[in-house]
Amino acid sequence: MIKVAINGYGTIGKRVADAVAAQPDMEVIGVSKTSVSAEAYIAKERGYPLYIADLGKKPAFEKAGIEVAGDVEAMLKAADIVVDATPGGVGEKNRPIYEKLGKKAIFQGGEDHEVAGFSFNAHANYNEAENHQFARVVSCNSTGLVRIIHALDQAFGVARVRAVMVRRGADPDDVKRGPIDAIVLNPASIPSHHGPDVNTVLPHINIVTLAMIVPTTFMHMHSIQMDLKKETTREEVLKVFENHSRIGLVRKTMGIKSNAQLREYTQDLGRPRTDLWENGVFEESVSILDGKEFYCFQAIHQEADVVPENIDCIRALMGTVKDSQESIRMTNEALGLVAIG
Numbered sequence: 001m002i003k004v005a006i007n008g009y010g011t012i013g014k015r016v017a018d019a020v021a022a023q024p025d026m027e028v029i030g031v032s033k034t035s036v037s038a039e040a041y042i043a044k045e046r047g048y049p050l051y052i053a054d055l056g057k058k059p060a061f062e063k064a065g066i067e068v069a070g071d072v073e074a075m076l077k078a079a080d081i082v083v084d085a086t087p088g089g090v091g092e093k094n095r096p097i098y099e100k101l102g103k104k105a106i107f108q109g110g111e112d113h114e115v116a117g118f119s120f121n122a123h124a125n126y127n128e129a130e131n132h133q134f135a136r137v138v139s140c141n142s143t144g145l146v147r148i149i150h151a152l153d154q155a156f157g158v159a160r161v162r163a164v165m166v167r168r169g170a171d172p173d174d175v176k177r178g179p180i181d182a183i184v185l186n187p188a189s190i191p192s193h194h195g196p197d198v199n200t201v202l203p204h205i206n207i208v209t210l211a212m213i214v215p216t217t218f219m220h221m222h223s224i225q226m227d228l229k230k231e232t233t234r235e236e237v238l239k240v241f242e243n244h245s246r247i248g249l250v251r252k253t254m255g256i257k258s259n260a261q262l263r264e265y266t267q268d269l270g271r272p273r274t275d276l277w278e279n280g281v282f283e284e285s286v287s288i289l290d291g292k293e294f295y296c297f298q299a300i301h302q303e304a305d306v307v308p309e310n311i312d313c314i315r316a317l318m319g320t321v322k323d324s325q326e327s328i329r330m331t332n333e334a335l336g337l338v339a340i341g
């Protein structure tokens with residue numbers, strides 16, 4: 001069993017912890033936080049040993065009825081590998097301790113590529129991970145882009161990508177963030193960081209991205225155009241998506257035309273935390289013009305799509321499963337991830 005520590009038990013960390021616990025070849029040896037809050041009670045409820053960054057805060061946790069197993073360093077020592085899901089920028093500060101203890105670590109998209117020196121996506125570059133000590137799972141938007149670009153690149157070749165990201169303003173629990181009544185260009189300059197981020201995994205792709213944020217909390221929406229190298233048809237493209245285990249199709253007949261309806265659907269499916277782990281490509285939007293111009297809209301659930309990627313990244317870095325498709329299959333089966341559509 002691979003012993004996994006999750007440093008940072010927040011939006012991403014709590015999902016990764018549950019995903020690790022569901023795998024047949026992994027166990028959660030601890031999760032960490034800095035302060036007493038609702039998520040500390042969830043860790044207790046799930047039976048995950050809770051470690052804290054500053055042992056000086058132990059009395060506050062104990063007063064709240066939450067047992068503290070030790071400090072973060074103790075957690076790291078007990079682990080084979082750590083998933084660092086601390087807020088963006090903190091991972092970089094944590095890197096020296098992983099180096100000191102000689103632990104493998106996975107960083108998230110809030111860190112720069114250079115923090116790990118290797119950026120990861122299970123379908124695109126699983127086999128390049130072995131022998132690395134560090135990897136970074138690219139951000140939620142970049143993960144969604146890499147999946148669809150790589151799939152079409154494998155099938156038809158991709159000459160160039162132009163994409164617009166309409167990004168959710170905040171996660172559902174993030175009461176301090178906005179916007180409440182605005183469409184904010186984020187950034188106003190072009191390109192947004194997503195294109196260069198895609199290039200950390202797929203360096204040969206010609207891509208330009210634009211991004212803005214809007215007052216929603218559930219899912220980003222992408223408007224994507226790609227020029228393909230080989231002529232194809234809409235039907236052939238849909239087949240590629242149907243055969244991809246992390247690209248789902250929001251069928252026309254479902255009548256879903258928004259993130260809100262898609263959320264209702266994942267909730268009704270009984271997905272944990274309503275998570276949409278796969279890309280949600282809107283079938284009706286999938287278009288091929290002049291044989292080579294591809295268009296679509298896709299929804300990306302920001303809290304969820306990186307979760308299975310973190311699980312595959314654990315196996316890829318540990319070198320325990322050599323075949324990417326086998327790891328992806330194991331992860332999906334343990335999560336109950338059967339792509340929608």
Ligand SMILES: NC(=O)C1=CN([C@@H]2O[C@H](COP(=O)(O)OP(=O)(O)OC[C@H]3O[C@@H](n4cnc5c(N)ncnc54)[C@H](OP(=O)(O)O)[C@@H]3O)[C@@H](O)[C@H]2O)C=CC1
Nearest residue numbers: 008009010011012033034035053085086088108110140302
């Ligand atoms: N949320 C999203 O939509 C996505 C986020 N990401 C990336 O994932 C990473 C994590 O983001 P997210 O989960 O949203 O962040 P959250 O703020 O939800 O969670 C961060 C967690 O880290 C804990 N923490 C903070 N500092 C430390 C520390 N020094 N040592 C140990 N634990 C610490 C916090 O505990 P406490 O609250 O007690 O301080 C909290 O549990 C970021 O890089 C982000 O960019 C990637 C894809 C999507």
Ligand SMILES: O=C(OP(=O)(O)O)[C@H](O)COP(=O)(O)O
Nearest residue numbers: 109110139140141142167169302
């Ligand atoms: O990784 C994400 O977005 P990104 O792909 O736009 O960087 C997550 O939605 C977190 O983004 P945030 O920095 O707006 O919290």
